[in-house]
Amino acid sequence: MINEPVERDRPKRVEDFSLEKLRVGDRAEFARLVEAYSGVIYRLALRIVSNPQDAEDVLQETFLKALRALKNFDGRSSLSTWLYRIATNEALMLLRKNRRVVISLDEPLENDEQEMEPLQIVDWCCLPENELMSSEARAYLDKAVETLPHSLRVVFLLRDIEGLSTLETGEVLGLSETAVKTRLSRARMRLRELLTGYFGARIDSARPAGVDV
Amino acid sequence: MSEHGHCRDLLGVLSEFIDGALEQQLCDEIDRHLQTCEKCRVVIDSLRKTVSLYQQTAPASEMPDDVRERLFHCLDLDEFLHTAGQEQGSAGA
Numbered sequence: 001m002i003n004e005p006v007e008r009d010r011p012k013r014v015e016d017f018s019l020e021k022l023r024v025g026d027r028a029e030f031a032r033l034v035e036a037y038s039g040v041i042y043r044l045a046l047r048i049v050s051n052p053q054d055a056e057d058v059l060q061e062t063f064l065k066a067l068r069a070l071k072n073f074d075g076r077s078s079l080s081t082w083l084y085r086i087a088t089n090e091a092l093m094l095l096r097k098n099r100r101v102v103i104s105l106d107e108p109l110e111n112d113e114q115e116m117e118p119l120q121i122v123d124w125c126c127l128p129e130n131e132l133m134s135s136e137a138r139a140y141l142d143k144a145v146e147t148l149p150h151s152l153r154v155v156f157l158l159r160d161i162e163g164l165s166t167l168e169t170g171e172v173l174g175l176s177e178t179a180v181k182t183r184l185s186r187a188r189m190r191l192r193e194l195l196t197g198y199f200g201a202r203i204d205s206a207r208p209a210g211v212d213v
Numbered sequence: 214m215s216e217h218g219h220c221r222d223l224l225g226v227l228s229e230f231i232d233g234a235l236e237q238q239l240c241d242e243i244d245r246h247l248q249t250c251e252k253c254r255v256v257i258d259s260l261r262k263t264v265s266l267y268q269q270t271a272p273a274s275e276m277p278d279d280v281r282e283r284l285f286h287c288l289d290l291d292e293f294l295h296t297a298g299q300e301q302g303s304a305g306a
Contacts, residue, residue, distance in 0.1 A: 031285070031293030038284055042276040056280050060287050067288060117224065123255045125262045132262075138270050145267075160264055161271045185228035192256070192263040 017079060022070050030070070034063055037080065040162065041087045047157050048091040050146055058094060062087040077171050084164070084172045088154055095150065120193055122200035131202060144194040148187055155180055156187035219246060220253050231261045 016036075021029040038059060045058035065086050073082065131137065145153060158169040159180070170180045223243060229235050230243055247254045285294045 027290065028293060028296075030288075031290045031296070034284065034288060034290065035293075038281060039276045042280060052280075056283070059276075059280070060284055063284065063288055117221065118252075118256045121252050121255050123258060125258045132266060133270065137266075141267060141270060160267055181229060182225075185225060188228050188260060188264060189224070191267070192260045195263050195266070196259055 019073070019075055019079075023073065025071070030067065033066075033079070037083050038063070041083060044084065044157060044162060045087055045091050047142075047145065047161065048088070048150075048154060049094055054091075054094055054098070058087060058090045061090045065090070078168075081164075081168055081171045084158065084162070084168075085174075088158075088172055092150060092154070118189070118193060118196075120196040120200055122196050122203060124196060124199035124203050127199055127202060132199070137198070140198050141195070144191050144198075147194065148190060152183050152187040152190070155183040156191070159184050160188070220250060223253060227257055227260055231257065231264065 017033055018026070018029055022033065041062055042055055042059045045062075046052060046055035049055055049058060062083060066083060069086075073079075077085075145156065148156065154173060155169060155175075158164045158172055159166065164172065166177050166180050166184075169175070169184075170177050173180070175183075223230075223246065226235060226239065226243075230240065235243075243253075247257065282294060285291055
């Protein structure tokens with residue numbers, strides 16, 4: 001059973017940095033902060049905008065904004081939540097600018113974001129690990145995430161990929177915990193559907209008699 | 214309630230179910246349902262596997278060194294590029 005996502009390579013937490021030093025512009029302390037968080041911020045940005053150049057722009061803009069705003073940082077949220085929030089906003093703004101689409105996280109869910117009833121019922125969990133983790137399968141996993149509406153994608157990335165809690169994800173995105181859970185559920189169900197289509201085809205080709213139920 | 218109707222009712226809570234975040238009473242109800250509904254068992258297993266595959270494959274992408282260097286440069290932190298890099302292991306990022 002899956003509980004809260006594992007704290008996988010999470011950066012140092014807020015306690016490890018001196019807010020006092022950061023607020024007065026201590027450059028060495030800021031460099032430590034950048035070192036600790038730049039990797040995760042870049043990775044998150046890359047998964048939202050799906051383009052290395054745009055991800056780098058988001059990364060730089062995030063820390064430039066953080067540098068300017070640190071003196072007023074009130075510490076009510078953790079530094080990591082605050083940085084994730086700046087980065088997510090930057091990434092969504094960039095998508096909006098590039099694609100001329102309006103993306104608002106607090107709007108009601110559109111029709112294409114509603115709960116999806118499972119259509120594909122194939123038990124593919126028995127496929128061997130080398131098949132599930134092949135480079136082709138990994139590429140498909142990435143592609144599947146890119147098909148999610150942005151409002152679902154960011155929730156999935158923060159919760160399941162970055163390992164933030166429901167509460168932290170809500171703080172980053174300005175959403176209630178209920179809204180985070182709902183969007184996470186919809187994102188996961190859509191991904192399950194896509195992966196079932198992909199891996200189910202491999203079961204069919206390997207074993208024509210399959211385990212379709 | 215028909216069996217199919219029951220399956221539809223459960224859809225919205227399956228995600229929390231695999232996180233172990235549902236109250237016990239609802240978990241028990243789902244467990245009972247799963248004993249007789251193969252379709253829902255497959256959906257839950259594949260949902261759980263979907264999340265676990267993403268979690269297993271997630272941390273693969275590293276930030277390239279040149280991206281890191283340009284970041285430090287644009288923040289006017291070039292002098293810390295080397296020092297900060299040495300701390301990278303302990304920072305765990």
